[in-house]
Amino acid sequence: MIFSHRDVNLILDAYEKGKPFFLYTGRGPSSEAMHVGHLIPFMITKWLQDIFDVPLVIQLTDDEKFLWKDLSAEEARRLANENAKDIIALGFDVDKTFIFSDMDYIGSSPDFYRTMLKVQKCVTFNQVKGIFGFGDSTCIGKISFPSIQAAPSFSSSFPQIFGGRKDIQCLIPCAIDQDPYFRMTRDVAPRLGFPKPALLHTTFLPALQGAMTKMSASDAVSSLYLTDTNAQIKKKINKYAFSGGQATVEEHRRLGGNVDVDVSYMYLTFFMEDDDKLKQIREDYSSGKMLTGELKKELIGILQKVVSEHIERRKQVTDETVKEFMTPRKLKYNY
Numbered sequence: 501m502i503f504s505h506r507d508v509n510l511i512l513d514a515y516e517k518g519k520p521f522f523l524y525t526g527r528g529p530s531s532e533a534m535h536v537g538h539l540i541p542f543m544i545t546k547w548l549q550d551i552f553d554v555p556l557v558i559q560l561t562d563d564e565k566f567l568w569k570d571l572s573a574e575e576a577r578r579l580a581n582e583n584a585k586d587i588i589a590l591g592f593d594v595d596k597t598f599i600f601s602d603m604d605y606i607g608s609s610p611d612f613y614r615t616m617l618k619v620q621k622c623v624t625f626n627q628v629k630g631i632f633g634f635g636d637s638t639c640i641g642k643i644s645f646p647s648i649q650a651a652p653s654f655s656s657s658f659p660q661i662f663g664g665r666k667d668i669q670c671l672i673p674c675a676i677d678q679d680p681y682f683r684m685t686r687d688v689a690p691r692l693g694f695p696k697p698a699l700l701h702t703t704f705l706p707a708l709q710g711a712m713t714k715m716s717a718s719d720a721v722s723s724l725y726l727t728d729t730n731a732q733i734k735k736k737i738n739k740y741a742f743s744g745g746q747a748t749v750e751e752h753r754r755l756g757g758n759v760d761v762d763v764s765y766m767y768l769t770f771f772m773e774d775d776d777k778l779k780q781i782r783e784d785y786s787s788g789k790m791l792t793g794e795l796k797k798e799l800i801g802i803l804q805k806v807v808s809e810h811i812e813r814r815k816q817v818t819d820e821t822v823k824e825f826m827t828p829r830k831l832k833y834n835y
């Protein structure tokens with residue numbers, strides 16, 4: 501699920517010597533319907549938070565989606581709260597986690613704004629043109645947005661959490677498409693006297709139709725939503741999940757299935773906890789002992805459980821809880 505990193509070894513070496521770090525990740529709230537692929541970086545982030553017991557900041561870029569999509573500012577802000585509920589439902593600890601909407605937090609935090617400004621002063625139009633493909637007709641909101649995604653990488657943006665310290669290292673778990681923002685961030689960090697953020701890159705969950713595509717929240721048949729019923733999950737996987745199996749049972753028994761293109765198998769690599777069982781499935785499917793229907797049945801059972809449990813936990817998340825997570829405050833750590 502994680503296929504590359506930048507400087508995580510440095511974070512770990514420093515951690516062993518007692519030097520603190522914090523986690524930063526985010527989500528662009530472009531739609532109400534999050535799909536199971538969106539869970540991956542957050543599940544990894546939750547696991548890291550549990551293991552290392554460090555502060556976590558989660559940026560909801562309602563401003564980004566307002567600028568890039570056909571969304572009103574009000575609607576983008578509302579979606580940020582809806583997505584916050586899905587994120588909170590994964591079990592993050594309110595004493596260790598600050599979730600913020602850019603639209604709300606930036607206006608309330610002089611330190612965040614100053615950090616943004618420092619980044620803005622170091623990056624030229626020519627540089628962001630090269631990194632993000634901006635051009636002469638790109639609106640200026642987009643041109644300055646990368647500084648907003650960069651700012652949470654620096655502890656100076658959160659004085660209420662870090663007591664004004666500017667030297668706390670940051671680790672960012674993110675999907676690979678976010679890397680350009682953080683290459684830019686790492687480039688400017690030394691000039692600002694801040695540590696460079698470290699990165700963990702997660703892969704995309706492929707769309708049901710095949711590994712060449714990523715799951716898209718706006719394409720109903722390519723995605724498994726976090727709101728799907730058991731029946732919908734079963735139907736979508738049986739009907740759409742691209743299969744590496746053979747055309748007939750006889751051929752399948754003789755030639756075996758191809759796990760490298762089989763989407764159901766790929767999903768199992770993400771969602772099946774038991775590695776030994778996964779290995780057995782790989783062998784049995786490849787040898788032809790296991791049929792596509794049987795493989796899909798395993799996946800359907802697991803995802804029905806993942807999604808229905810998510811729905812239950814999300815129901816417990818009230819507006820009050822969202823507000824608690826999103827209130828700027830000190831977390832349980834002292835600096």
Ligand code: TRP
Binds near residue numbers: 524526
């Ligand atoms: N731009 C990201 C998106 O569209 C949201 C985001 C902001 C993010 N900060 C981040 C993602 C840090 C990962 C890590 O989804």
